[in-house]
Amino acid sequence: MNYGFKTVTVLLLVGTLQASDKLVIISPHWEGIRYEFGRAFSEWYRAQHGTNVEVDWRDLGGGNDDLKFVISEFQQRPRGIGIDLFFGGGIEPFIELCRRNLLERYKPSLDGIPPELGGVPNYDSEGRWFGTALSGFGILYNKRVVATHGWPVPSTWRELAEQAPIGSVASSDPRNSSTMHMIYEMILQRYGWDDGWRVIYQLCSKVRQFDRLSSTTAKQSAIGNTAYSLAIDFYALTQIAAAGKENMGFVLPRDCVVINPDCIGILRGAPQRKLAERFVDFCLSKGQELDMLPRGHAGGAKRFSIERMTVRPALYEQLRGVTLVPINPFAEPISFRYDARKDAARSGVVNALIGATIIDVHPELVAAAKRGTLDGRPPISEEDAMRLATGKWRDTLFRQRKQLEWQRWAYERYTAKSH
DSSP, rough: OOOOOOOOOOOOOOOSSSOOEEEEEEOOOOOOHHHHHHHHHHHHHHHHHHHEEEEEEESSSSHHHHHHHHHHHHHOOOOOOOOOOOEEEEHHHHHHHHHHTTTTOOOOOTTTOOOOEEEEESSSSSOOOOOEEEEEEEEEEEHHHHHHHHHHOOOSHHHHHHHSTTTEEEETTTTHHHHHHHHHHHHHHHHHHHHHHHHHHHHHTEEEEEEEEEHHHHHHHHTSSEEEEEEHHHHHHHHHHHTTTTEEEEEETTOOOOOOEEEEEEETTTTTTHHHHHHHHHTTHHHHHHHHHTTTTTTOSSSSSSOOOOTHHHHHTTTTOOOOOOOGGGGGGOOOOOOOHHHHHHHHHHEEEEEHIIITHHHHHHHHHHTTOOOOOSSSOOHHHHHHHGGGOHHHHHHHHHHHHHHHHHHHHHHHTTT
């Protein structure tokens, strides 16, 4: 059966052709990370063990898409699905995989890695997942577009929501993208449920379109389709590196700094368990330098620029003057403590609310905003959302009915004063 996988295989052969071990990884990471980590791990593995290794990458488009696929496959094949590792997508997918008992336990060396940063864990205390890099979330903006129109450079999510013109913001769909889900959940936690939804509704009324992938969203402002893009830091830095610092800028909203680990975990019944453990070891050791070192530097990337924040604080000092990573997250003030478990518990409900009351009725939402009649209240309270998330939400038919109910609710509110 064809599930629409995007597959990238990295095979390193040195000398004569030899049999290779094969590692299968599902990951929403972009092409550059897949290529560089596949290449570097293959080289490291051959040097360490004298054997070639093939890395077979699988992807359905985004972190949430990959998570849904893995869960669906395990429902059909509970002992194992032929995939060794889940790599990337932030922290929320791994909390859900733990809840479903779909990750194997492992104990790599974690010396020098703090257990948390700003209240967000960097690894699971039971050894089921591990942060391999750190990410911040913010606003990528096109300096030329902003300057030409005299538009502001917002420093908070609220400023972006209030000051950005309609059609000037790029976002992707949080139902597909775990990055975008994280941004909207951050807003809810920072401003509170009621005020947070007002910010989200106002912000989404400025969105030009909702892309499927967050990597596509980051490109929207880089090519001038929008002035602003909601972006994870390494996608933003990739666009800045390509377009130049004189053309692009990136802001971590000062009232909502959250540093989130990008994680890896070994899936239940991994066919190549030992090889999967060695890939985890690589990510937490040599992979940390691969994240930080510039392209072309010994130990760094060869074809693509990665430039991500490491989970090892000591590397920021060791690589000072060499790395192009501009932020040391361990030296940054964290503006509030993000609750990753609350996010994981209610993520399905939050995504459904955004889908039903914003994305599926986006033209009506924008029209209401233009008339000045947009009401930013959500259809349910935070207490109701948590009650749904831990109860009836697991029933498919109930979920579908509730989303249709919210969609009708939103449509009627947005069109009620159209005459």
